[in-house]
Amino acid sequence: MQQQAATAADEVDFVSGRTRLYGIVGDPIVQVRSPEMFSATFRRRGIEAIMVPLHVAPDAFEPTLRGLMALRNLDGLVFTIPYKVRAVPFASTLGAQAATVGAINALARDGTQWKGEIFDGLGCVEAFRRRGIALRGARLMVIGAGGAGSAVAVAIAHEQPAFVRVHDVDGARAEALAAKVARVSSDTQVEVAPPRIDDIDILLNVSPAGMLDDARLPLDVATLPPQLVVFDAIVKPERTPLIQLAESCGCTTVFGREMMRGQIDRMVDYFTGVDG
Amino acid sequence: MQQQAATAADEVDFVSGRTRLYGIVGDPIVQVRSPEMFSATFRRRGIEAIMVPLHVAPDAFEPTLRGLMALRNLDGLVFTIPYKVRAVPFASTLGAQAATVGAINALARDGTQWKGEIFDGLGCVEAFRRRGIALRGARLMVIGAGGAGSAVAVAIAHEQPAFVRVHDVDGARAEALAAKVARVSSDTQVEVAPPRIDDIDILLNVSPAGMLDDARLPLDVATLPPQLVVFDAIVKPERTPLIQLAESCGCTTVFGREMMRGQIDRMVDYFTGVDG
Numbered sequence: 001m002q003q004q005a006a007t008a009a010d011e012v013d014f015v016s017g018r019t020r021l022y023g024i025v026g027d028p029i030v031q032v033r034s035p036e037m038f039s040a041t042f043r044r045r046g047i048e049a050i051m052v053p054l055h056v057a058p059d060a061f062e063p064t065l066r067g068l069m070a071l072r073n074l075d076g077l078v079f080t081i082p083y084k085v086r087a088v089p090f091a092s093t094l095g096a097q098a099a100t101v102g103a104i105n106a107l108a109r110d111g112t113q114w115k116g117e118i119f120d121g122l123g124c125v126e127a128f129r130r131r132g133i134a135l136r137g138a139r140l141m142v143i144g145a146g147g148a149g150s151a152v153a154v155a156i157a158h159e160q161p162a163f164v165r166v167h168d169v170d171g172a173r174a175e176a177l178a179a180k181v182a183r184v185s186s187d188t189q190v191e192v193a194p195p196r197i198d199d200i201d202i203l204l205n206v207s208p209a210g211m212l213d214d215a216r217l218p219l220d221v222a223t224l225p226p227q228l229v230v231f232d233a234i235v236k237p238e239r240t241p242l243i244q245l246a247e248s249c250g251c252t253t254v255f256g257r258e259m260m261r262g263q264i265d266r267m268v269d270y271f272t273g274v275d276g
Numbered sequence: 277m278q279q280q281a282a283t284a285a286d287e288v289d290f291v292s293g294r295t296r297l298y299g300i301v302g303d304p305i306v307q308v309r310s311p312e313m314f315s316a317t318f319r320r321r322g323i324e325a326i327m328v329p330l331h332v333a334p335d336a337f338e339p340t341l342r343g344l345m346a347l348r349n350l351d352g353l354v355f356t357i358p359y360k361v362r363a364v365p366f367a368s369t370l371g372a373q374a375a376t377v378g379a380i381n382a383l384a385r386d387g388t389q390w391k392g393e394i395f396d397g398l399g400c401v402e403a404f405r406r407r408g409i410a411l412r413g414a415r416l417m418v419i420g421a422g423g424a425g426s427a428v429a430v431a432i433a434h435e436q437p438a439f440v441r442v443h444d445v446d447g448a449r450a451e452a453l454a455a456k457v458a459r460v461s462s463d464t465q466v467e468v469a470p471p472r473i474d475d476i477d478i479l480l481n482v483s484p485a486g487m488l489d490d491a492r493l494p495l496d497v498a499t500l501p502p503q504l505v506v507f508d509a510i511v512k513p514e515r516t517p518l519i520q521l522a523e524s525c526g527c528t529t530v531f532g533r534e535m536m537r538g539q540i541d542r543m544v545d546y547f548t549g550v551d552g
Contacts, residue, residue: 010537011312012319014290017329017512018306029349030294036287043288052328053293055348067343072331073305236293261286 014039020049021073022271025065025087026080029055031212031236034078037260041268049075058082065090069107069114076108076271081208084118084147091116100154100180103147108271117270120148121155123263124204124231127254130262133202133229135159141200142166143218144207145177148233152206153177157184164190165200167219168207195219202229210240217241226250235260290315296325297349298547301341301363302356305331307488307512310354313536317544325351334358341366345383345390352384352547357484360394360423367392376430376456379423384547393546396424397431399539400480400507403530406538409478409505411435417476418442419494420483421453424509428482429453433460440466441476444483471495478505486516493517502526511536 022042024034030053038051054077056064061083068074069090079087084103088094091107095117098104104116128135138161142153145168153164157180164181168174174192182190195218197203209218211234223245224230230246235256239247246253268274298318300310306329314327330353332340337359344350345366355363360379364370367383371393374380380392404411414437418429421444429440433456440457444450450468458466471494473479485494487510499521500506506522511532515523522529544550 010316011309012290012315013312014288015311015315015326015328017300017308017311019311019329021328021330024293027348032293033287035291035293035295036289039288039291040286050291050326050328052291052297052326053295053349054297057346057348060346063339064343064346067340067346070333070336070340070343072303072333073329 014043015050016048018048019073020047020075021071022049022051022076022078023054023068023074024051024078024080025054025056025068025083027056027058027082028212029053032080033235033257033260034080037264038078038268041264045268047268047272051078056083061086074109076106078267079105079107079147081146081148084151088116090114097121097151097154100184101147101150103150105147105151106267106270118147118151119263119267119270120233120259121151121153122266123259123261124152124233125155125159126262127231127258130258131254133252133254135161135202137162138201139163139199140165140202140204141195141197142177142204142206143195143209144168144205144233145170145173146207149206150177150180152204152233153181154184157181157188160185161188164188165196166190166192167195197221197224197228200228202231204231204233205240205242206233208234210234210242212236215241217245221245224249224251229254232256233259290319291326292324294324295349296323296351297347298325298327298352298354299330299344299350300327300354300356301330301332301344301359303332303334303358304488305329308356309511309533309536310356313540314354314544317540321544323544323548327354332359337362350385352382354543355381355383355423357422357424360427364392366390373397373427373430376460377423377426379426381423381427382543382546394423394427395539395543395546396509396535397427397429398542399535399537400428400509401431401435402538403507403534406534407530409528409530411437411478413438414477415439415475416441417471417473417479418453419471419479419481419485420444420509421446421449422483425482426453426456428480428509429457430460433457433464436461437464440464441472442466442468443471473497473500473504476504478507480507480509481516481518482509484510486510486518488512491517493521497521500525500527505530508532509535
């Protein structure tokens with residue numbers, strides 16, 4: 001008797017028992033774009049792996065993380081809001097950016113241990129480089145001093161901007177970030193102050209204001225000067241209220257998705273050990 | 277400035293932040309076929325979900341399970357060797373088959389709780405029904421009395437075979453299964469004895485002998501009578517040493533993959549609450 005051949009409808013080709021797992025950990029999770037973007041990068045590179053969304057509740061973060069890291073076929077995790085700082089203790093070793101920022105967005109299996117690094121800032125710098133927008137000597141307003149905000153500001157500080165104003169709803173967090181920026185780039189003038197853009201070249205929103213159905217702007221303005229460059233780290237929606245306002249005012253806009261693209265290749269290198 | 281449009285290579289279409297997760301838990305895991313088969317069924321039914329392999333080590337089973345069940349976007353787990361019995365305590369309620377067998381292969385989110393059931397046996401019975409091979413009145417040899425073996429023997433007992441011989445390397449486990457079969461079908465003659473097929477119509481291997489690179493037969497024979505029907509629950513390889521011997525002897529063969537097909541639709545109903 002013949003074995004019945006499997007038909008195309010019986011099986012998919014994108015996951016099997018051999019697939020290595022990666023996950024993005026966040027709360028909420030539906031807005032993340034890492035699953036489709038990392039999984040595409042794995043496929044393009046011929047890596048038999050997939051990235052899935054992992055919705056972890058704040059009251060279950062630590063035990064859930066331990067459970068995930070015990071999975072023998074899970075090789076790495078990406079962290080998004082609100083876990084970039086809380087994930088740090090799970091790394092046995094920290095990369096240079098993470099050590100300064102005090103947050104990670106990538107945790108990779110490294111032999112019997114796990115290494116952590118943050119790539120948000122490097123991705124943002126890369127997005128500006130690809131656009132040909134100079135950060136060196138520029139005057140910047142950074143809104144948001146959490147994990148992503150810190151990563152962006154620290155990476156930008158390495159580019160030696162002339163001036164960085166930092167704001168966060170948590171004043172102590174803003175002060176801590178300003179100190180880090182000053183440490184990285186001693187020639188940069190740094191201040192902590194509420195959002196103001198009249199003296200600014202580049203506005204960077206790295207706060208959650210405007211994410212998903214949040215209709216808020218990260219700052220209280222009705223218009224923006226057309227020469228302002230506006231970056232929003234949010235990837236969903238792509239056209240945040242801030243980006244929409246910037247477009248209507250004729251500003252140059254840089255998208256969170258560009259930052260993501262800039263960092264995904266670096267992160268896949270990190271996950272797969274290409275960078276050691 | 278225009279937003280750069282995402283190209284096809286940038287993203288895949290089979291996973292996103294909205295994807296609901298299912299996992300198959302086992303050790304080893306590379307041989308499982310559930311990821312591609314369940315994921316195909318989800319797609320065919322328009323369910324935005326994926327099944328991924330979850331390689332859980334025996335010394336980490338309980339905490340890892342708790343971590344997985346805490347994921348808010350994980351809706352169900354499938355269990356394979358060696359966890360079908362060990363997973364039972366994680367179910368708040370047990371289905372009828374699971375209650376008799378004392379093992380589960382499906383754990384589904386059910387409101388704030390989790391329900392467990394075993395579908396292996398129902399899938400095997402369905403595979404024989406589709407082939408038109410009668411179980412009622414047949415004389416059977418069942419090798420393997422673990423979770424899958426018990427599920428198969430209990431489901432078959434409901435079909436009222438004339439005779440069931442049970443063997444397992446663990447004699448106590450074989451005795452326990454024989455008692456269950458006798459309880460389900462009082463007219464069936466049941467015995468626990470080493471493998472013998474001279475008085476048998478259907479040989480069922482539900483032990484791991486022959487899985488992956490295991491070259492063993494589940495019983496010590498050089499040939500099989502051509503009128504014997506040979507079922508092997510193993511799905512990888514599809515042509516186990518037993519199936520190869522059966523084919524060379526002209527026996528009718530029934531494959532583990534047919535059992536899987538028979539149960540996957542029922543399990544997806546169970547996971548998605550179609551059956552309540």
